[in-house]
Amino acid sequence: MSIAQSQAATQMHAAVRRLSLHPLSKYRLPCPRFSEPLELLSFSYDGQRKVCFDNRELKYFHPPSLNPAPCLFDGIESQIQRDHDKNEHIDGLLAALTHLSAPRGRQSDFVMYRGMLTRIFVTPYSTRDSWEMNATKVGTTIYVEDASKSVEDREDRTEFHQKMMYSGYRFETMCVLDQPPQQLKRDGQLDSALLSRANSVVDTNREYCSVFKTRLGNHSIISGAEVDCIDQEKPSTAPNRVYRELKTSGILDNQRKVESFERHKLLKFWAQSFIAGIPMVTVGFRDNDGILRSVEDFRTQDIPRLVKHNQSMWQPNVCMNFADQVLQFIKDCVVDEGPEMQFRIAFDSGSQEIQITPLGRLEPFLTREYLALVTQPL
Numbered sequence: 001m002s003i004a005q006s007q008a009a010t011q012m013h014a015a016v017r018r019l020s021l022h023p024l025s026k027y028r029l030p031c032p033r034f035s036e037p038l039e040l041l042s043f044s045y046d047g048q049r050k051v052c053f054d055n056r057e058l059k060y061f062h063p064p065s066l067n068p069a070p071c072l073f074d075g076i077e078s079q080i081q082r083d084h085d086k087n088e089h090i091d092g093l094l095a096a097l098t099h100l101s102a103p104r105g106r107q108s109d110f111v112m113y114r115g116m117l118t119r120i121f122v123t124p125y126s127t128r129d130s131w132e133m134n135a136t137k138v139g140t141t142i143y144v145e146d147a148s149k150s151v152e153d154r155e156d157r158t159e160f161h162q163k164m165m166y167s168g169y170r171f172e173t174m175c176v177l178d179q180p181p182q183q184l185k186r187d188g189q190l191d192s193a194l195l196s197r198a199n200s201v202v203d204t205n206r207e208y209c210s211v212f213k214t215r216l217g218n219h220s221i222i223s224g225a226e227v228d229c230i231d232q233e234k235p236s237t238a239p240n241r242v243y244r245e246l247k248t249s250g251i252l253d254n255q256r257k258v259e260s261f262e263r264h265k266l267l268k269f270w271a272q273s274f275i276a277g278i279p280m281v282t283v284g285f286r287d288n289d290g291i292l293r294s295v296e297d298f299r300t301q302d303i304p305r306l307v308k309h310n311q312s313m314w315q316p317n318v319c320m321n322f323a324d325q326v327l328q329f330i331k332d333c334v335v336d337e338g339p340e341m342q343f344r345i346a347f348d349s350g351s352q353e354i355q356i357t358p359l360g361r362l363e364p365f366l367t368r369e370y371l372a373l374v375t376q377p378l
Contacts, residue, residue, distance in 0.1 A: 058208045112221070122271050210224065281298045
């Protein structure tokens, strides 16, 4: 390493800001204020990943039949997979905000996908999972994107892991219809729709996304989340109250699996649904052969009570207070304004710290269309 490189590395190390995760007791406080998410607008990704401002990919919940029990590995060879080599950054979310007619609706402290918020929420109890995000500040808003290598991108995925991932997508297709079940039944088309569903091909390009605004503590946040399905025709107000999450898990046939499910999966299910204001999580339990053995509903607000009996389990107030402090930490560190100025936000499982490092000037990850909109003179 040259002297110049050594000096640069030393300066970079000195510039790193750190927030220690421990002790968790400092987050055992009353829950900070959290506002029910307000949907600003929604959009669909079609089969070519084109953003469409309509409800073409909104799906309607209809429970799967367990007689006969379906195999969630069926059709894995014919699935249509999204190209994860293409980095979409937060393009879809920015396209939605560009489309938003009211400029005031775009004003917030943070803009990020729900997945980033979920990652922060669960960190106090997922201490082995390192992660990275990028941040940039334009005006008074901090934009955050994922910088971690996703599970789908990893080249070391085993056949078993691929099957487990596919089973989640397959379960979703087995639980939804393209039209409200009541309408299909009224028109005499429900049976044919269910038969078509059983033979449908999984296409991970297609999504329906909700863009919403919420507040945690003193931090206003605009976020976006994939919506698996809805329980009825979409209402004009508070549609999140009838959205539903669809998840899968292995069957819980011993105490160790029950504890793992409660400690890890229920934590993530709760955080994802709570952040987006989605009241119901439907979980399909499959065996090792992919056979769907049972389906169970969990009310989001009841999930913390299911683990409250065990003091070693997670606590929602810890998650919320930690996230509140992390967002304030980001505000304190990401102060240089401009789309080229970027920062790396990371949780290091080794040091158990949130670390924020200035990356200097880089190619902006915000779209040109959005930048032209938010940087134009008022």
